[in-house]
Amino acid sequence: MAKRGYHHGNLRQALIEAALELIEVKGPMGFTLSEAAKQAGVTPAAVYRHFEGREDLIAEGARQGYEIFADVMQFAYDTGQPSALAAFEATGRAYLAFARKYPGHYIAMFESGISVNRSPELAAIATRARGVLEQAATDLSQHIPPEKRPPAAMFSAHIWAMSHGVVELFARNSPGTQSPFPPEDLLESGIGVYLRGLGLIRPDE
Incomplete structure (x- = not known):
């Protein structure tokens, strides 16, 4: 699975798309917020600017x-x-x-x-x-x-x-x-x- 990367676009959408890719590969409970952040190319702390947690993201x-x-x-x-x-x-x-x-x-x-x-x-x-x-x-x-x-x-x-x-x-x-x-x-x-x-x-x- 290729790393998506985030380049000053819509961070919120980048995180959603990263999560959807991880869900497809690992299932809805098989990934962490840190993995979604890494897939989007940002720090884990950045996720919480937009989502309360993994369930909110899903x-x-x-x-x-x-x-x-x-x-x-x-x-x-x-x-x-x-x-x-x-x-x-x-x-x-x-x-x-x-x-x-x-x-x-x-x-x-x-x-x-x-x-x-x-x-x-x-x-x-x-x-x-x-x-x-x-x-x-x-x-x-x-x-x-x-x-x-x-x-x-x-x-x-x-x-x-x-x-x-x-x-x-x-x-x-x-x-x-x-x-x-x-x-x-x-x-x-x-x-x-x-x-x-x-x-x-x-x-x-």
Whole structure:
């Protein structure tokens, strides 16, 4: 891992990026603030000008990750229109794409133990990201009578959990696990089986 170095730019952001690189290599609990400072090319004392401690630093990495994640999900939803099913499936694929492209952010968001309620800013952006999938779920269920319609928050949460499981088991090279199918195919087929079971899409869709 190459030393990033800090050259009179944005020290706060340099520390966040250094931490994200360390998280990717060592995990959220596998690095120290001193290592993050060294990676950024500053003294350990400089970290405390911007962050109270390691959890505070990781939480900011998670918040920035949710910002990117929400934008990625929104773009996927928008480009999947006008088909509600295509938009819904696109958000699932976007989850996999985000985990691959931004592993440090992904780990900070979902594997660090940092609560999304740690700060109002983090809670707000996490809610926005979940809201995109819930909107896609709402669109998909409009053809079902309200009294028979499953709660969009429920089945969007199930799809989120399925996406997360595919990422953890097959998309991030977990030791000892290898799928005979591409993660995208696993997720798409799983979504199809689940949605047909709920009656949200027809058998031939």
